[in-house]
Amino acid sequence: MILARGVTMLLVWAILVMGLARAYAGEKAALTAGCAAGLVAGTIFGFFLFAAVPGEIPFFIIKSALAAAFISLFIVAAIVWYRGTAAEGDRPSVRHAVVAITVFLFAAGYGLLLVCRLPYGTDNSQFMALLLILLAMLGLWMIVYRLEPLLPNIGMAKGGTSLFAVSLLLFIASLSPRLDLFSPLSMKVMKLIHDFVHQFFESMLIPDHPFFRTDIWNYIGLLFSNGVGFWGGLAIWFIPTTGVTLATFREPLPSVAHVRQAAVRRKLIAAQLRERRRRLFFPLFAGLVMAAAAFNSSHPSVEYWDPKPLAVKADSAGEIVLPVKDGDVDLKDGKLHKYLYQKGAQKVRFFALYRSGELTVVLDACSICQPDGYGQNEGTVICYYCKTLIPLETVGKPGGCNPIPVPFAVDGSGVHLSAEMLVNTWVAQVQSEKKLPGGGK
């Protein structure tokens, strides 16, 4: 696993550096030095970060850095858009130091993600990873200097290259649910729209307006559908890529009016158009990578433990009793155990989980998202709707995207819950049920 992931990432890295060296042939030395130093620095920093800081904090730090990089793309897009209309003389030339620093930051980010992708804490994993990186460094120099001249000419465009570099980091991050940015972005968009519509209607007292007929409410209801977060998030996700691509498209061509012979003039224009098309390579490729990152985020490859809910019934006293151990079922096995209680048309899903030495019972839903439920994986449960990872230790605590806790009692006969309380809590706290999973995965 460590070899497969590490080698794959380093191979991608080598190809990437080669492409960058081709695109910035004049800056090859600064570029390769920045790449090598950044990768080593990022990897070492990653190891220290995970060794020194426990829990989710390193992931939070890396995710924040990725978010900052993503936001910086908007600035890049704005600059490229401005430069597209600026006169040729206003354009700053590439400087060695700028290239080296930019590439260093990118490479450090790549190194950090490389550490995140490697299984941490297993025997010799750190040593193996460092060995791989050192070997890759040697190979990198050889590859760049040997193969780079053989590559076709790639158009140099600083904006497009930055875009591509960050999109690649976002793609790698999307492979790990802890670092994925797209799902939280979709979630924030959805929340923003919900809050805005809610506040707007509240402040304008629109619900009382006599002209608001049912069909108009149906249209407004679309703003609360599942797709709003996804499509809204996707729109923001692609703004920088689209901006840079369009800016490159509308870049004015240098004037050739001074050339007297028409055929030569046309040849110059054709060369300029070719050059501009080449410069589109990086932003367009970045768009593809961003799309792949969004796809990864929406279709995570991680398999979650998500058993089919067991139907339970209340006894005559209105109590549901879950035996702690009943045949193959053992509530204390550390796995998530899902149940389904139905009263009339009202269905309530909940699960029991043994973590940190004690049992907890929670609804299979939170009070923020649509009730798509939770799955379990290595020390966390995940909300299927917003892809938020929740450490097992915090399951049973109220708030945020945590599953809603319900009161229960444990005695020798099992776990006791009030059926009425379950139904009331679900109805009162869970968002409207538009989508209920049919069963376990």
Next chain:
Amino acid sequence: MPVESGTCIIETAGLTKRYGDICALAPLDLQVSEGEWLTVMGHSGSGKSTLLNLLGGLDRPTAGRLLVGGEDLLAFSEDHLARFRREAVGIIFQQHHLIPYLTALENVMMAQYFHSVPDQAEARQALERVGLGKRLANRPGELSGGEQQRVCIARAIINSPKLLLGDELTGNLDHKSTRLVMELLKELHEEEHFTLVLVTHNQEVAGWGGRTLFMDDGKLVKDLRHERKGDDPS
């Protein structure tokens, strides 16, 4: 015969083309100066068109050396040769080879497209220059033979080639149309200063040039320099 550098656009040494046992072009040594008007005459099968195809990069020789504009055509890859044909050579054929479903203007623009980028205004200007300003929107089938040949000339010169090749370009035309086409070529030759190599059976057409090569059975039999009778060859 040594040729001064910069003045010689075509230089061949032992240029040969064989098709199996048949020798289409016997070893040929030839120099053509920049801006020269050369006519190649001979019977059918004498090797005229073979020579023209080799000069235009349409075919590759079996042996020998061929320099056009100082560049060795034998060393070119297929891609490079195609680029050479697009940029350095204009060819006018007897059969016109115009695209029947495109207008005269579009046919000329097609040559621009393969060279670099199409420019409608420039293509229109080229057709006006050959006297077809009012036939821009006509398709080849709606034009006379002479007019079609003039579209071909506009198409051949639109990319400002340094070498213009004509293979029996007046073979299908009557005396009046031939004279019109030749007058046009003379005018363009004087303005654009390209090197013109025409293959023809027609003694009258040969009179418009300053030098005539006579070929027979793939061999050069006579290289004749003469006065240009451009004003009135007949």
